[in-house]
Amino acid sequence: MKLRSLEVIVIGGGAAGFFGAIACAQANPQAHVTLIEASRQPLAKVLISGGGRCNVTHACFDPEVLVQNYPRGGKALRGAFSRFQPQDTVDWFASQGVHLKTEADGRIFPVTNSSETIVECLIKTAAKAGVELLIGTPVVGVKCKEKGFEIILKSGETKNSDRLLLATGNSLIGYKLAKELGHQIEAPVPSLxxxxxxxxxxxxxxxxxxxxxxxxxxxxxxxxxxxxxxxxxxxxxxxxxxxxxxxxxxxxxxxxxxxxxxxxxxxxxxxxxxxxxxxxxxxxxxxxxxxxxxxxxxxxxxxxxxxxxxxxxxxxxxxxxxxxxxxxxxxxxxxxxxxxxxxxxxxFKEEFVTCGGVKLPFVNFKTMESKLVPGLYFAGEVLDIDGVTGGFNFQSAWTTAYLAGIAIAALSDDIV
Structure with a gap:
């Protein structure tokens, strides 16, 4: 029987959503990856981050030290950072032609000093990898099927997927979807x-x-x-x-x-x-x-x-x-x-970070897959992870999204 393409849907067009979609599409060119963003401006938070310069990550390359910058989630991230850490982030952007610089306090920015450089890189790389981008498309519900998921859009339309990545940041809809899929949520409160x-x-x-x-x-x-x-x-x-x-x-x-x-x-x-x-x-x-x-x-x-x-x-x-x-x-x-x-x-006008989100004991941090719902993955701020200022929140987004994307891409042998 002929194998059909792996259908992957990513909900959330922020840093984690784009990075996870790109990682999946690049690792499995046969996968059809659709990224759904509710607003008409994807990567809006990236655009305003770091005073418009985008503090991409931090020059802390030892996972043991790196995790000390996370009031919540550091323990879970220890193994994840051993697989994708700030040096990997720097190398990834360099491979896409975006060069970064390290400032005296350890913060890392694009050499252009413009967050638009990062936004353009992610959008162009996603398009080149074949990621389908749907903007202005709010999701209102998700249902588990015998195999895969049914995503319900505000328009009434539905989309089906074999794998689902929730990368909705600190939006309430993301917490609602995760909760409806059986996950406990740590109540979000402001941080930073x-x-x-x-x-x-x-x-x-x-x-x-x-x-x-x-x-x-x-x-x-x-x-x-x-x-x-x-x-x-x-x-x-x-x-x-x-x-x-x-x-x-x-x-x-x-x-x-x-x-x-x-x-x-x-x-x-x-x-x-x-x-x-x-x-x-x-x-x-x-x-x-x-x-x-x-x-x-x-x-x-x-x-x-x-x-x-x-x-x-x-x-x-x-x-x-x-x-x-x-x-x-x-x-x-x-x-x-x-x-x-x-x-x-x-x-803190340059950032809006919350602590809270999907409780971490129910997530496998080797793959970012839910331990409760097979085929469901999480990345970024939807998780109960937050870092101090200095590029650490972006790094947890890049790391969790990359691991999720790679894991999703590898799971295609039962798609018929």
Whole structure:
């Protein structure tokens, strides 16, 4: 009996959907791969990512270290990254004529500094591989058949497939489809966001950046979460890599607390508390008659220093000789363990990442196939996986999509 072509449908026209469709089509030229995207703009998130530059991945090439950048999903990704990791991503894009560059902080971008380069590459490569692209085509349901799946479109039309890849990102329809197919969903909540701080004096310092700072999220009797890195003061509170990473690790607990929490900031984490005190005492001894506001003795921006001394009840007219040991200790405390109240969640406009999605114990991470529904595969943010900022979310999308595409392509011997 003549074998017919393997019918593969990919739902979701984002990074994971395109990469999975391409991997499948390239690995099995006899497969007919259809990629279905609800909107009329595929790869829209890729286009705006990284401030329009697209942070493709991160220069972390050791899977053991790489997984440490995933608040959720790192353990499951360990084996997956041993099969497709950032170096493979760099090599793949190079093979398509797209060259990438590594910046000082490890983030990897196209040399063109334009996300359009990545979008055009994925669209052209998919077309060249024979992937059929259906845009503006929302899916409203999926039914399991004796062999394969029936995909129900909003238009009322149906399509049949032997294999199905769900790469719907953090859209609710993806979670709905997965749930209807028997999968449990970890409720999605925002990850990668900035912190609102109510203090108007702090917000008046918008634009000041400090690198590094140490942030500790106080969670009552739970072990505090902390991150060290650059911080940016904004007109609503604080942002920057340290804040975004902390928001990722604290995403669920912050959501449970309605984004109300106590934050401890150490503005000089490279110095011990004793060293900070000694530096201030040195200034006090050498410049007793000088105004504290003008002679700080520690490496902090001038306006931030004035803000910190005001928190320690020191005025701009106070001289070093006039402050007591108690006031000095209070100033040390403000510099190394200042307490700030998070009053809400801001946004990180360049990304929109959630934690939550299909629970990972029900997915085989060697192939990305469902353990519950044969022929059903998952890739990207539809899974309960999320990384910190820096290209890690894209890398988990490339990896899971590639593994899914290759596995789907190999399963064609029973198509008759």
């Amino acid at each position: 966001f900035t912190f609102n701080i109510g203090d108007p004096q702090l917000r008046s310092l918008a634009g000041i950046s400090v690198n590094p700072v140490n942030l500790r999220l106080s969670l009552g009797n739970k072990t505090p979460l902390q991150q060290t890195g650059p911080l940016l003061i904004t007109h609503w509170g604080i942002s920057g890599p340290a804040v975004l990473k902390l928001s990722a690790w604290g995403a669920r607990i912050l959501n449970q607390n309605r984004y109300q929490a106590q934050l401890l900031i150490n503005w000089l984490p490279d110095l011990s508390q004793t060293e900070v005190r000694e530096n201030l005492l040195t200034v006090k001894q050498e410049w007793p008659k000088k105004a504290i506001a003008l002679h700080r003795g520690v490496d902090l921006p001038h306006r931030l220093w004035q803000y910190l001394i005001s928190r320690a009840d020191i005025t701009t007219e106070d001289r070093w000789a006039e402050i007591s040991n108690k006031t000095l200790n209070k100033l040390v405390q403000e510099i190394t363990q200042g307490i700030y109240l998070i009053s809400g969640k801001g946004v």
